[in-house]
Amino acid sequence: MNKYIDITNVVLKTDRLTLRPWRESDLSDFYEYARVDGVGQMAGWTPHRDIEESKTILSHFIEGRHDFALEYQGKVIGSLGVKEYNEKNYPELAALQGRELGYTLSKDYWGRGLMPEAVKAVVDWLFNEQKLDFIIVGHFDWNGQSKRVAQKCGFQYVKTTEFETRYGTMETCLEYIQYNPERSE
Numbered sequence: 001m002n003k004y005i006d007i008t009n010v011v012l013k014t015d016r017l018t019l020r021p022w023r024e025s026d027l028s029d030f031y032e033y034a035r036v037d038g039v040g041q042m043a044g045w046t047p048h049r050d051i052e053e054s055k056t057i058l059s060h061f062i063e064g065r066h067d068f069a070l071e072y073q074g075k076v077i078g079s080l081g082v083k084e085y086n087e088k089n090y091p092e093l094a095a096l097q098g099r100e101l102g103y104t105l106s107k108d109y110w111g112r113g114l115m116p117e118a119v120k121a122v123v124d125w126l127f128n129e130q131k132l133d134f135i136i137v138g139h140f141d142w143n144g145q146s147k148r149v150a151q152k153c154g155f156q157y158v159k160t161t162e163f164e165t166r167y168g169t170m171e172t173c174l175e176y177i178q179y180n181p182e183r184s185e
């Protein structure tokens with residue numbers, strides 16, 4: 001089952017990044033990367049058409065309290081959400097507590113290992129502080145970049161599902177899981 005998560009006042013530091021809750025003042029940084037073609041589509045959403053669309057999504061991030069902003073050298077360059085996983089796909093996990101991670105990085109910063117660094121920090125926090133039993137990540141079958149993040153962060157393939165994108169396609173989604181090494185059986 002999904003565990004309730006609230007990241008209010010949570011700040012995670014890695015070597016290069018600060019992960020912290022989104023703020024209204026992040027709007028222009030958010031729009032700057034979310035408007036770029038070929039980024040959001042890899043995660044199932046379309047590039048933002050205007051700054052108003054970014055403002056709407058940003059308010060969902062702030063109110064939802066489970067999406068981290070990724071700050072790098074004073075600028076927000078991505079997001080990492082501790083989303084609810086689809087419980088219907090995992091009846092075998094009903095007695096355990098978990099969540100699913102979803103992430104996007106500005107295209108200008110791809111290929112520097114920044115997202116694996118952020119994912120590892122959030123996995124550590126979710127396992128050590130929030131005591132989750134498992135964490136899921138998934139990617140569309142054609143998204144090799146996201147697959148590499150899952151591999152680098154120690155996730156193991158678990159199953160294939162179908163996912164309907166915001167732009168109306170059905171995508172095959174490969175899903176991966178990682179269990180808390182400290183979890184009691």
Ligand SMILES: CC(C)(COP(=O)(O)OP(=O)(O)OC[C@H]1O[C@@H](n2cnc3c(N)ncnc32)[C@H](O)[C@@H]1OP(=O)(O)O)[C@@H](O)C(=O)NCCC(=O)NCCS
Pocket residue numbers: 038039040042043102103104105106109110111112113114115116138139140143144145146148149152
């Ligand atoms: C997936 C994503 C978060 C990876 O972040 P990242 O910090 O660049 O991750 P890494 O630096 O570890 O790179 C991962 C892989 O991307 C590929 N890659 C790196 N730079 C790239 C570039 N400029 N263009 C295309 N692919 C690139 C490489 O295959 C790399 O794997 P490698 O390190 O084994 O060579 C980022 O590509 C992204 O935001 N993509 C769009 C949104 C998305 O796919 N989100 C996930 C949805 S499930």
